[in-house]
Amino acid sequence: MIAKYEEDLKRIASDVWEHPEPGFCEYESSRIQTEYLRSQGFEVTENVADTRTGYIAKFGSGHPVIALLGEFDALYGLGQVADCAEYKPNGEAMGHGCGHHLLGTGCIGAGLLLRDYLKETGRSGTVLVCGCPAEESGSGKAYMARDGVFKDVDIALAWHPSVYNQVDTGSSQSCIQCYFRFHGVASHAAGSPEKGRSALDAVELMDVGVNYLREHMESTDRVHYAITNAGGMSPNVVQAEAEVKYLIRSTTNAKCSRLYQRVINIAKGAALMTDTTLEVVFDEGLSNTIPNFVLEEVVTAAFKECGLPEYTEEELAYAQKFKDTYPDTTTYDQLADYILDKRGLLADIKNNPICRILVENRPSDLCSMGSTDVGDVSWVVPTQSLNTACYSYGAGAHSWQWVAEGKSSIAMKGMYKAAEVLAAAAVKLYEDPEIIKKAKEEFDMRTDGQPYECLIPADVKPHVIGEE
Ligand SMILES: [Zn+2]
Structure with a gap:
């Protein structure tokens, strides 16, 4: 399914990687993505919630409305030569050290699969590919949530490039x-x-x-x-x-x-x-993230159906080169208790240069340390996120290693897989509105009548870091 779009997605992700831009200034990244989405029959709205670079690309009509939360901003201080397994700045002030060039593009991949599904089945349903700016600094999705961008959405799905294949559980700060x-x-x-x-x-x-x-x-x-x-x-x-x-x-x-x-x-x-x-x-x-166990189950089932990427010997050798730059010192006690098979994960980390398993969790309310603007969306609509292995074991997010590996075939395979899993999960939701109803019931139970109150005061508008 995804195979026919792989070349397009690789080109877009590589192009965004080559134009690393700060939050609310992702003009080139936004242009690359919106032009492509328009050419694929999506109706695109730009400058959503006065974010300048934020966009919503819509296909289909009626409910269920499923939003895919993409990102495309980069990080300062992380310009790095591609594929080079030693620290070697490439002269750029910024680099894609959190994989957001893959993140936004993977959502486009899922959007294409869901466009095809809606066209072929003639079902009622809408898919929104959301270009959410300024995740690293700027709170892009919080402004979008505050401005009501997600008010008609039934379910939001997200993903993040990672070293693990894992469906998120728990909350964030x-x-x-x-x-x-x-x-x-x-x-x-x-x-x-x-x-x-x-x-x-x-x-x-x-x-x-x-x-x-x-x-x-x-x-x-x-x-x-x-x-x-x-x-x-x-x-x-x-x-x-x-x-x-x-x-x-x-x-x-x-x-x-x-x-x-x-x-x-x-x-x-x-x-x-x-x-x-x-x-x-x-x-x-x-805002903190509101977990949704109903959606965790749906996305986990979709991930199992889609399976994991296969790698060639060359790809494994490539990943090993990067793993060697940052020896993994993870120990049993450092792994979250919600991981079902901590021993299995430790063995995978020890024996492979890149994650070869689906790391399964028991659903948890545990709040992990760190924050994401996906939290604000989760206060408005039931939201679920997943991770796919796009990088070798070892270095974590915001490292030169992640920038260097960003255009590799393993990074692309992780992105294609994310697109497939997001689409498979969305299809389950289009086909069974009962799941959406249950996810909403869980959302109501967890929020318990508390309205979403964005932490950003109403007079504060989207702004570039250092500006007011
Ligand atoms: Zn990130």
Whole structure:
């Protein structure tokens, strides 16, 4: 089925890999994908939710409406020569270190299979290939969810390139990212220190305060910071301006909002201590992911039906070269308890350069550390995600190894497989509305009447990192 589209998909993914672009600036990537989708009979809406590069490509009519959540943004600092098994920057400021060139293109592959299915069967149903921008930084899907882009969708399906073949289970963290900007008064640090009010002191005191907070927050909360303006290079000038960027995470939106308020209080305390003023500038916010066991089961069954990719000796040797650059030190106790056969997975990691098994889970509510904007979609519509092995064992996401392997045949095979599994799962949903009903019942049970409240305030619009 997917074979007839493989050349097209490989060309698109390679083209996006060669044009790595930051969140909300994926103009070339978006153009490559939307032009192709139009040529394939999809009706394309661009600039959805004022995201500039976000698009929705629609085929079919009526319900069920199934959305496929694609991405295409890249990461700074990761330009790397393709297929080279040693760190060798290629002169690009950015690189596809999270495989989003595959991610968006794999959704197009699934979209083509579902277009063919809807055409051939004449069934009622719509497929939406969603080009969601700025996953790495920017919260693209959160703006799309906030603007109602998914309001008529019945089920959302997603995938991510990975080192494992695995259907997601559990949740992910909510997070809020913001800037704390302190304003003081400059003066000569030796001659007239009494006239100065140090914004840098406020940043330092805030960070100390937050480090004391750590003992009194939940063990699954996370708070990280980066000093984004230390006030200049001159110790003999009292620093009048300083800024620290915080990323605050917890397991639910409500808990994350409460933790955020505690951090704001500490910042206010630092401003009071230093006689400076405080400005809080909101940057990003992501919701936790609502699991859906009904959909996990459907997608797992689809994955089993589709089977796993086969590899040639050359491909295995290629993967081994990369595995050797980052010896895997995974131990039994580091594997999540929801993995059904931890021993089997460890043996696979030890014996193969790339995942040769489907890693099965028992359905779990466990919240993994880290956040994704898929969480916001999962608050609006029952959502399920899967992973396929596109990279060798060893290095993880956001590594030069992932950039280097990004255009390889193993990466492409993982992408083709994802397209097949997503399409197979969607076909099950088109054919059995009862499953959709059950998935919605589970969604209602889990959200328990709480409306989706996007963590991003209404006046904050999609913006490029560093802009406001
Ligand atoms: Zn990613």
